[in-house]
Amino acid sequence: MIRVENLSKCFALHNQGGAIIPVMAGAELVVAPGECVGLVGQSGAGKSTLMRMIYGNYLSNGGRILVGGLDVAQADPRQIIHLRRAVLGHVSQFLRVVPRVPTLQVVAEPLLRLGHPTAEAEARAATLLARLNVPERLWSLSPTTFSGGEQQRVNIARGFVHDYPALLLDEPTASLDAVNRAVVLSLIEEAKARGAAILGIFHDEGARNRVCDRLIDVSRFTPEVAV
Numbered sequence: 001m002i003r004v005e006n007l008s009k010c011f012a013l014h015n016q017g018g019a020i021i022p023v024m025a026g027a028e029l030v031v032a033p034g035e036c037v038g039l040v041g042q043s044g045a046g047k048s049t050l051m052r053m054i055y056g057n058y059l060s061n062g063g064r065i066l067v068g069g070l071d072v073a074q075a076d077p078r079q080i081i082h083l084r085r086a087v088l089g090h091v092s093q094f095l096r097v098v099p100r101v102p103t104l105q106v107v108a109e110p111l112l113r114l115g116h117p118t119a120e121a122e123a124r125a126a127t128l129l130a131r132l133n134v135p136e137r138l139w140s141l142s143p144t145t146f147s148g149g150e151q152q153r154v155n156i157a158r159g160f161v162h163d164y165p166a167l168l169l170d171e172p173t174a175s176l177d178a179v180n181r182a183v184v185l186s187l188i189e190e191a192k193a194r195g196a197a198i199l200g201i202f203h204d205e206g207a208r209n210r211v212c213d214r215l216i217d218v219s220r221f222t223p224e225v226a227v
C-alpha cells in the first residue's frame with residue numbers, strides 16, 4: 001500500500017549561500033495493508049522529512065513513493081489532493097483549521113468532501129468525538145480555543161472519520177491522558193484490523209510496542225556526508 005524506493009532528499013538553504021544539505025539517500029520501506037510500521041532513529045535522523053515526502057508536502061530529489069498505486073514523487077498537485085481526500089489520511093501533532101467552523105463540522109468534513117450525506121457524516125463524527133471524550137457542549141464551537149489535548153483529539157477524530165486505506169500518524173498520543181491514549185491505540189488497532197496500512201512516529205515507547213508490527217530506523221538512510 002505504501003512503498004518507498006531509493007528515495008533521496010537534499011535541502012537547499014537559499015538564505016545561506018545556497019548550501020545543499022543531503023539528509024536522506026537510498027530510503028526503502030514497504031507498509032502492507034493491515035500493518036503498522038514505526039519510524040525510529042535519533043532526533044534529526046529524518047523521520048518527519050520522510051513522512052512529509054510521503055504526504056507530498058516536501059519534494060524528493062530522487063526515487064519513488066508509491067501510495068495506492070500513485071507515485072507521490074511524480075504526481076501533480078491535483079492527484080495529490082485526490083490521494084489525500086480518499087486514500088491517504090494524516091494525523092499531525094497540531095490541528096490546523098479554518099477559524100469559526102464548529103468542531104462537529106471540522107470532524108465530519110473529510111466525509112462530506114467524499115460525498116457522504118450530512119446526517120451520516122455528522123453521526124460518524126459525533127461517535128468519534130464521544131469516544132474520544134470531547135464533551136458534547138464543545139461540538140458546536142470552533143476548536144481554535146480548545147486545550148492542546150482537546151485539539152489533538154479533534155485532530156484524531158478527523159483523521160479516523162474516513163476509513164483511509166493508508167494513514168500517516170505523527171505522535172498521535174503526544175499530549176493525551178491515559179484514558180484517551182488508550183482510545184487512540186484502540187482506533188489504530190481497529191484501522192489495522194480493517195486493512196489500513198499505517199506508518200507512524202511514536203515517541204511513546206509503550207504505544208509503539210503495542211501497535212507497531214515492525215520498526216524502521218531511518219538513520220540507515222542518513223547519507224554519510226551528513227553524519
Ligand SMILES: Nc1ncnc2c1ncn2[C@@H]1O[C@H](COP(=O)(O)OP(=O)(O)OP(=O)(O)O)[C@@H](O)[C@H]1O
Pocket residue numbers: 011021023041042043044045046047048049050
Ligand atoms: N525545511 C528544512 N530545511 C532545511 N533542513 C531541514 C528542513 N527540515 C528538516 N531539515 C533537516 O533534515 C534533517 C532531518 O530532520 P527531521 O525533522 O526529519 O528529523 P526527525 O528525525 O524527524 O527529528 P526529531 O525526532 O527531532 O523530530 C535534520 O538535519 C534537519 O535539520
